[in-house]
Structures are given as C-alpha cells and as structure tokens.
Amino acid sequence: MNEAQSMLYAILCYDSEDVVGAWTKEEDEAAIKRLEVVEEKLARQGRLGPVARLLPTTAATTVRKGREAMVIDGPFAETKEQLLGFFIVDCASLEEAIETAKELGKASSSAGSFEVRPLAVFKPSDVKRTDEVRA
Template identity: 70%
Template sequence: MLYAILCYDNEEVVGAWSAETEGAVMGRLDAVQQKLRADGRLGPVARLMPTTAATTVRKGAEPLVLDGPFAETKEQLLGFYVVDCESLDAAIEVAVELGKASGSAGAHEVRPLMVYRPGDAGA
C-alpha cells in the first residue's frame, strides 16, 4: 500500500540552517532514501518552497485567492515522501528513520493514500 509521509517542521529554524547543517541533514536523509529506492519502495519525494511562495485558494461560491499558506502555525508542511509499505507499522518505521535522520524537532504524519484512476467511479 502507498503511504504519504508528510514532513512538518519550523520553517524559520530549517531556513536558518547553515550550508553545512543542510548538507549533513540531506546526506542522512539521502541514506534512508537510497535504502528505500534499492528495495523498490520509494515514490515521489519533494521539498516544498517556503510558505512565502504559497498561494491559497479558498473554496466557495466566489473562490478567494490569498497569498501565503492555508494555516498560520509554527510548524509548516515542508515536504513529503510517498512510500510503498506492506503495513502502517512498516510506514511508521520509515517515518521514524526519516525523523532520526533529520535530527530536527518537527513531526512526520503518515497517511495511507488512495490512488484515483480515470474511470474508477467507486474508488
């Protein structure tokens, strides 16, 4: 089953990392990714641009377009992984590994994914 691992952290703290810290963190995360890739379990991985680059479109009769992120919280969604795991427990293990590799105080949210395909009305 596919799972999304959503990476939340304090954007100001992560944005203030030195090039050396950034390189070290990315190196540790890459080691986890390499293992998942070798096992054929790694899907798309992305780091989101800063929330200052975000645009929110609020739904309604008249859609409202706003600059910035949807939520105003200290921790922001900074990136995500899509992993193929046999169970939620296995996906949680991956999230724990990623958390150890990042070394920051943020959180990883694990969610099962439903894949929608054209023509699958009841999916």
C-alpha cells in the same frame, strides 16, 4: 510496487520553517545527506516513490473554496510547524510505514514531526523531474 500486498503512504514532513530556514548551507547539506541514506535504502527495496522539498511558505498561494474562489498569499493555516516536504513510500502495513517515518525522523536533525497517511489515489505524471530547488 505490488498493490495486492502493500499500500502507498505519504509521509508528510512538518517542522519550523524559521528553524530550518536558519540552517547554514553546510547544516542543510548535512541534513539532506542523512535523509538520502534512508531514501537510497528505500529505493533499493523498490519502495520509494516521489520525494519533494517545498519552497518556503512565503512562496505559497492559497485558493480558498467557496461560491467564488478566493486567492490569498501564503499558506492556508497559521501554525508553528509548516509542511516542508513529503515522501511517498510503498509499505506492507501501517506499522511498516510508521517504522519508515521513524527512520526518516532519526535521519532528520530537527524536532518537527512526520505525519503518515495512506494514499487513496496515486497518479504518477509525465512531468519531468527537477533537481533539488533551494530557496
């Protein structure tokens, strides 16, 4: 990725966990295949960074900051949509990042939303990649 001419953006995927979790195996696989078409295009362009699909919020633990950290089960926010996953993409501009999010949105079969946010720091790790984990 050429940092002088571009910037990394996180495209955060929000949707109803109940709706996505109710998909049949076939519906889920079809949605993943549609997204993989966009991912493969971005990879060929050398613009795709890490992609992750998160396990359900029932598997989440939240650490709240304060004088003493408090650990609670579940996600931090009670919302209609949950963060289900993310893409890291290299884009020349915010406009290109928005177009990429729109393309991912067209490939997705649910309502939800994609939040586009520039990254200030990106530190790739040596953690071994795990293949897709399904809940």
